[in-house]
Amino acid sequence: EAEVAQSPRYKITEKSQAVAFWCDPISGHATLYWYRQILGQGPELLVQFQDESVVDDSQLPKDRFSAERLKGVDSTLKIQPAELGDSAMYLCASSPLEANTEAFFGQGTRLTVV
Amino acid sequence: GENVEQHPSTLSVQEGDSAVIKCTYSDSASNYFPWYKQELGKRPQLIIDIRSNVGEKKDQRIAVTLNKTAKHFSLHITETQPEDSAVYFCAARSGSNYQLIWGAGTKLIIKP
Numbered sequence: 001e002a003e004v005a006q007s008p009r010y011k012i013t014e015k016s017q018a019v020a021f022w023c024d025p026i027s028g029h030a031t032l033y034w035y036r037q038i039l040g041q042g043p044e045l046l047v048q049f050q051d052e053s054v055v056d057d058s059q060l061p062k063d064r065f066s067a068e069r070l071k072g073v074d075s076t077l078k079i080q081p082a083e084l085g086d087s088a089m090y091l092c093a094s095s096p097l098e099a100n101t102e103a104f105f106g107q108g109t110r111l112t113v114v
Numbered sequence: 115g116e117n118v119e120q121h122p123s124t125l126s127v128q129e130g131d132s133a134v135i136k137c138t139y140s141d142s143a144s145n146y147f148p149w150y151k152q153e154l155g156k157r158p159q160l161i162i163d164i165r166s167n168v169g170e171k172k173d174q175r176i177a178v179t180l181n182k183t184a185k186h187f188s189l190h191i192t193e194t195q196p197e198d199s200a201v202y203f204c205a206a207r208s209g210s211n212y213q214l215i216w217g218a219g220t221k222l223i224i225k226p
Binding site: 048 | 214216
């Protein structure tokens with residue numbers, strides 16, 4: 001069964017350092033989402049791609065976060081510099097282009113900033 | 115943009131009883147409404163979804179209802195079991211920009 005792949009699973013970094021997460025969506029899925037989930041809360045949309053184009057990044061803290069999906073396939077989310085408040089689970093999800101279809105989630109990357 | 119509100123934030127029910135979680139949405143263009151179950155430390159898993167052209171969908175002990183006029187949808191779990199304990203999230207996806215916006219979650223506790 002096809003899955004959304006994310007790496008790394010866990011990352012510990014010191015504040016002010018740079019960190020990057022990678023996501024490989026299910027083959028053929030045009031839509032890719034990056035979410036941040038703080039423990040005890042619902043996923044917060046950071047950025048949404050349609051193929052290689054950003055559809056929505058209104059909640060992305062652009063002074064320190066960046067995301068790209070250059071070839072419309074896999075995607076990278078970067079934080080530089082990391083802050084203590086960035087500690088969270090970062091989830092990637094993908095779905096086909098059709099609006100009324102399921103979004104499939106990767107295992108997530110658990111980030112701890114110390 | 116879309117805004118999804120979910121209630122209650124915590125729900126405690128006796129094993130065997132029913133549980134109901136409610137969500138409201140703001141964007142009339144939303145046409146897809148999934149429900150996800152998330153266990154501690156794991157990714158969200160889809161448990162049921164409903165599209166805007168139907169009012170109710172059922173899968174064994176789980177059912178979802180949708181009222182498009184009122185812009186609300188609900189998750190119903192009957193004959194609850196200990197393994198139903200988890201956090202449940204509703205979401206709404208816009209048919210115009212494909213945004214998938216989530217509710218804040220409901221922690222469901224099944225008491226033995």
